[in-house]
Amino acid sequence: MIISDNSKSEKIRFQSLISRMDKLLNDDAAAHEDYYVKRGGKLLEQDVFGAIQECAKGTEFQGTIQLVSGASFPDIVANNYFGIEVKSTEKDHWTSIGSSILESTRSHDVEKIYLTFGKLGKPVQFISRPYEECLSGIAVTHYPRYQIDMKLHSGETIFDKMGVSYDDLRSMDNPVAPVSKYYKSKLKPGESLWWANDDAESVAPPTVKLWTALSQEVKEHCAIQGYVLFPEILSNSSTKYNRYALWLATQKGIVNTNIRDSFSAGGQIPMSLSSGVLVKMPAAFGRIKKYRYEIIKNIDNMDENILKTYWGVQSIAQNKLHQWIQLVASSADTTVGYGVAYDVLHKIFDNR
Template sequence: MEQRFVSFNVEGMNHVDNLVSSLLGSSLTYMNEKTNGKTEFYNKMKPSEVEQLSYDSMVEVAPSVDFPKERIELISGHVFPDILLHETKYGVEIKSTQKDSWTSTGSSIVESTRDADTERVYMLFAKLGGTPEFRCKPYQQCLSNIAVTHAPRYLIDMELDEKNNIFSLMKTNYDEFRQLNEADKISQVRQYYIEKAKAKGKYEMPWWMGGTTNVNLSFYADLDIEEKREIETRALILFESLFNVSKDRQNKYKTFSLWLCTNYSLLCTNMRDLFTAGGSYHYINGQKLEHPYPHIVGDLLNSLPRIKKMLKDPDYMLMKSIEEFWDSKYDRNNLLSSWVNMIEDKFKSQAELKDIPIRELIEMEAIAQI
């Protein structure tokens, strides 16, 4: 059976740490003993009733462990966590499920209402379905994943192995993560899910944490010409897969399509036409080519002024996208050079592009014509 109460493994535990552990351990024993023979009563409990029961139980056992009961305060919904243990730096978040399960949806990852004085949080969880039972363990040890309702929220799993919590998977720890600002939290979580999808060879993107500012979906085709040029220029910077003309052509637009939707709330019904419409390019700087260049090459060359301008002075959104989508090493202080290296390597890997002197064409700022 899963251990009902798990205390913080704190180096050099002091009197307060031990006192809080005793309070919660004794409260949990008290609460579980009270469930005997009252299955139907507990099966019907509401979340607010579980919170009140938890608070009342702590107050009841506090004298037996020499914990001042006046330091126990039920905040419930106004501040995170639900119960504050004043003058201890500890708090208790209360969650429950009416299912016969140890999993549920938890609180927001942003923690915008977190009590400023609370450094360590316990999760006290009530499984009300089946045989009612209560468990308590350090908050971060039972957060298995992140999902979305109206905002990104943690998923709770009270049977979770400590090494498999979401923070271990993201290669961070809860104390570091919780102190990040909202934007950095979202960025770190978003990067984790993007990298996770890449590792599995999947084309996925967390739509609920993109750069989207439009609440309505609309169509790319309805944008004006300048808006399209802006987006297409960013795409040529970010997605080397657009140059998959020889290998993996069937997947070349997938990541771009997801990015277009998650960052701009835009749908495109003719994705292929964006970089292929108009046929091949037959002239470079007015000189006819022996072999025409694919349309995407001409688009790149003719977009160079805009590409250079963006890379020499990248805005926040472009910089964050580069961090997410560039797989090659790059110099943050010379993004243009890094991009040229990346494009040159991509051309060399494609049978139809390997003979095109793309670096030379970029350096001479070549102009392509149909």
């Protein structure tokens, strides 16, 4: 990491300095290509540091440039301070994974950041651009990180796509929230973000567990939440367990290779309508009756934004339980009919 301490420097003069540095690096790479092919990481930081120092001689920046070398990340917090972030790839392309969107190690004395990128695959070349102009998207390792594309066209940055500026995003207490909101808006049916939890105060699970390794209590808790969040489980759709399976994996870190048994095992059972007439219903309705108190508690205590997301509704009714009954009955319309399902559910929860 290379940072200029000169708070009185002008952006236009620093940009000129960056351009001269790029020319020096590219000229030297053309003459000593094999040397640069073996450079990378901190070694390349030293090369860039040497180049910027050489180009700064005789300018207002001479003697003001420090090599931080990974101890911090530049950030824009004071007037007329500039930083350079050095990235590289050993391949013959201009893309890479950048820094965390959180920027928790940022230096508070940096106003403008430039990204100097070394393409160390032959032919070796260097390009420097304003940091925010070459961030194309978000990749996730242990935390969301920027994707770098040094050939990115104007108007195609991740900030253009999200409709939020780099400065605004980096200043947020929780920059992950707008990022996850954007990527969730791009999800196709059957897709989910494994790294973005539904609850801003919780975190995605760091480990993955098999369903068979869980206690019976945990299995029942997950099944109850499945009934609450995914009404389509009561339908006859061939994809009725897909969203629940994704939720188990991404939000709970649980892999269940035989989800059907949790809901459909048991065939059909007799259940009573409000009139007292017995009808044959899928065994899942019997489990709803068994777990009715826990279902009520989950619906009452769950954040309304989560319910809206999973129920696919614009608003949550004052009587959330009745709204859920209607959603489940609508899903069951393809199996036993809406009227029968609604009547059975109404009786279950009226007689609780």
